Amino acid sequence: MTGTRSAQPGTHFTDHAPCWGDPDFAVADNRWKSGEDLVAICEPVLYVCGDCQYRAACIRQVVPAKSGFDGVCGGRIWLNGVIVTALPDTDPSELPPAVIRKSCGSAAGSRAHRRAVEQQCPDCEPFYRPGPNPLDDEDECDAQQLELPGVADSAKE
Ligand SMILES: [Zn+2]
Structure with a gap:
């Protein structure tokens, strides 16, 4: 592009x-x-x-x-x-190349790449999920929690 x-x-x-x-x-x-x-x-x-x-x-x-x-x-x-x-x-190719870790090929490996803000290695690519945006922490997260129906799901974490 x-x-x-x-x-x-x-x-x-x-x-x-x-x-x-x-x-x-x-x-x-x-x-x-x-x-x-x-x-x-x-x-x-x-x-x-x-x-x-x-x-x-x-x-x-x-x-x-x-x-x-x-x-x-x-x-x-x-x-x-x-x-x-x-x-x-x-x-993503503009980010530093992936560091290969023991956790590679798992969601944890993908998160490690994400935390290091580096490329995903091929084994971790299928596990990639975007991380939370710190800006959302400042307001939207609170709002979303207020919208949760009841507290029955509070054990999600
Ligand atoms: Zn990896």
């Missing part, structure tokens, strides 16, 4: 990505309190990652999952190292 928009000559062919040094990409802690604040800062600049050929390199360099990164990296908005928003054309 690349190349759908015509490239602007020169824009992305420098020795670093167009976002380099922009404070709205690596957002200082004192500029936001909630995930929604962070997204409000980052979403208006996320488009800059569209067409960017440095997305995979950006993620390799920042290692957002390990560093607990907050901000925009590689076409995605990260909150404490977890992806909360992504451009529609982002692809």
